[in-house]
Each structure stands twice: as structure tokens, then as C-alpha cells.
Amino acid sequence: MSYSVPALLLAGLLCAQISAQTERELEVLSEQVSLGTINVKRNALLALGRLKSESASRIAEKALRDESEIVRATAIRTVIYLPPRDASSLVIPFLSAKSAFVRKEALFALADISDPVSANSVIAALLSDKDKEVRATAAYSLGRIGSPAAIDPLVSLLKKKPKKKRAFLRRSAARSIGQIAEALAGKEPSDSVPSDFILKGAISSAQGPIEPKMLTRVDVLIRVLSNPKEFADTRREAAFALGAIGSPRAKASLEKYSAGSDYILAQVCREALAKIG
Missing domain, CATH: 1.25.10.10 (Leucine-rich Repeat Variant)
Incomplete structure (x- = not known):
């Protein structure tokens, strides 16, 4: 199949336009994650998660250190589109979080990442976590990790x-x-x-x-x-x-x-x- 030169130029322009729009969207979301209220940060992280890209997950990474528990938990579920080893190394420490909710979100994220390196940490949560819902989530995650x-x-x-x-x-x-x-x-x-x-x-x-x-x-x-x-x-x-x-x-x-x-x-x-x- 052959394409005319004008058609190829138009396709190139459209791709460039889409790329520029995505870059602008990422810039806006990054600013919201850094400077917004709790709800604004959370909504921005959810929007980043819908993009399902490494660049979006890189922006979400900084929210892992946010003061708000709900923001940190949302960020945990958003960094899963990083390379598996990078993502799991960021998420595993949250299995020791004080909040059972955050620990569960970390386990769900590790299930999505499915990095075998995380298996031992998830097994430890299965056997030793005091919260029954966290243990059940660990059991679920181990099936996904395989x-x-x-x-x-x-x-x-x-x-x-x-x-x-x-x-x-x-x-x-x-x-x-x-x-x-x-x-x-x-x-x-x-x-x-x-x-x-x-x-x-x-x-x-x-x-x-x-x-x-x-x-x-x-x-x-x-x-x-x-x-x-x-x-x-x-x-x-x-x-x-x-x-x-x-x-x-x-x-x-x-x-x-x-x-x-x-x-x-x-x-x-x-x-x-x-x-x-």
C-alpha cells in the first residue's frame, strides 16, 4: 500500500499535534500533583493513571511522599506503568506503612506489576500482617505474581x-x-x-x-x-x-x-x- 506525500505530511502533523497536546496535559497534571489540594492531587493522579504510560507514572512518583494518605495510596496505584523492577522497588516499602488501606493498595499495585522479585515481601505480608483484609489481598496478589x-x-x-x-x-x-x-x-x-x-x-x-x-x-x-x-x-x-x-x-x-x-x-x-x- 502506498501513500501520497500530502497524506504522509498530514499524518506527521497530526502526530506532532497529539504529542504536543499530551505534553501540555502532562505539564498541567504535574503542576496539580505538586501544588493542588488533596482532591486536585488525587484527581490528577487518577488522570495520569488513565494515560497508562511510563512518563505519566514518573510524574506520579513524587506523590508517593505526599503528606496525605489518600494521595500516597492513589500514587501507589499510578506508578505501575514504570518498568516492573522500578515500580516494585517503589511500592514494596509501603507494605510496612502504618495504614492498612495503604498496605492493601500496595499489594494491589504489586499484583498489577507482577514482578517476581516482590514475591517474598508479599509472602511476608500474607503470613505476618495483623489485618485480615491485608492478608487476603496478599493471597490474591501472589496469584497474579505467579x-x-x-x-x-x-x-x-x-x-x-x-x-x-x-x-x-x-x-x-x-x-x-x-x-x-x-x-x-x-x-x-x-x-x-x-x-x-x-x-x-x-x-x-x-x-x-x-x-x-x-x-x-x-x-x-x-x-x-x-x-x-x-x-x-x-x-x-x-x-x-x-x-x-x-x-x-x-x-x-x-x-x-x-x-x-x-x-x-x-x-x-x-x-x-x-x-x-
Whole structure:
């Protein structure tokens, strides 16, 4: 395909105009982040986040030192478009912040960054943070990060008896085990919601080789799936994780619950069986 000289010149002018507009927008937002009120700073950071660029994240970096907790928390979620190692090095220190809200925002940001270097710090938050919501967020983040180092700490949570106060933590742990299994198989972390609730279509049953470390954790997940006292959401996440791991040892349990009264659990089990093959 060929283009005329006038068309190419017009395209060049448009690109230059867009670039100039973006530069002006960044200058305005940078000034607002530096000199605005709390609300102005927060709105400017949100606008920078929508740009999803490294240059916008560089501007947000200075707000990490702001006196306002809400401004710092918003900045944490805005620096994620920096190179992963740069972004994680800026965010990890906030896992020690006094505010549980700020610690949670840091964990969500680390989930988006998905830098394996952050895994040990997030595992420490999972095991030692005093706030249950922070621990649950850490469990969620580990699934997105996809580090096999998180398998044993996550499994250890599922070995404990289910209690109401641990419901979301257990659910997040089971889901993250499945997402780590997907990462080990070279796949993008997926949602555990059955495909019938997202998009109709065939389910791929292709599985890579199963990591030995994942196989040794299958029994714990089977016990979670089979426990009638377990929370419904956690049982569904355990079924998802078993499908992601792909071990034939899980087939009998998955088949048992693939026709049960819990429609969502039954569907997750059927999809897990399709993945195992």
C-alpha cells in the first residue's frame, strides 16, 4: 500500500499535534500533583493513571511522599506503568506503612506489576500482617505474581479449619494456587468463574507438564473441595485450582461434584475435568 506525500505530511502533523497536546496535559497534571489540594492531587493522579504510560507514572512518583494518605495510596496505584523492577522497588516499602488501606493498595499495585522479585515481601505480608483484609489481598496478589515460592504458604492456609473470619483469605489462597499453576504452565492467570458466565466457547484441554511441587499439593485441594463445611466460594476456587494443576488424581472428586446441586461448583468441576482431559 502506498501513500501520497500530502497524506504522509498530514499524518506527521497530526502526530506532532497529539504529542504536543499530551505534553501540555502532562505539564498541567504535574503542576496539580505538586501544588493542588488533596482532591486536585488525587484527581490528577487518577488522570495520569488513565494515560497508562511510563512518563505519566514518573510524574506520579513524587506523590508517593505526599503528606496525605489518600494521595500516597492513589500514587501507589499510578506508578505501575514504570518498568516492573522500578515500580516494585517503589511500592514494596509501603507494605510496612502504618495504614492498612495503604498496605492493601500496595499489594494491589504489586499484583498489577507482577514482578517476581516482590514475591517474598508479599509472602511476608500474607503470613505476618495483623489485618485480615491485608492478608487476603496478599493471597490474591501472589496469584497474579505467579511465583512458585508462594505455593507452600498458600497451601498452609488451606490446611487450617475453615472459619468465617478466614473465608475470603481461604478463597483467595485457593484461587492463587490455581493461577500459579497456570503461570508454571506458561499461561496467563485466568478467572475461576466458569466460562458459561463469561463467554460461551470450547475449553482447551491442552496441559503442559505438571510441576512436581504442584502435584504434592493436590490432596489438600481435594480435601477442601470435598469438605461440606467449607465455604462454597472456596470449594469452587479449589476445583478451579485442581483443573489448572491438571492432575488425574483429582478426577474422581471433580466428577463427583460436577453434577451436584451447586450449579456454579458443578460447572467449575466440569471445566476442570475438560482441562485434565
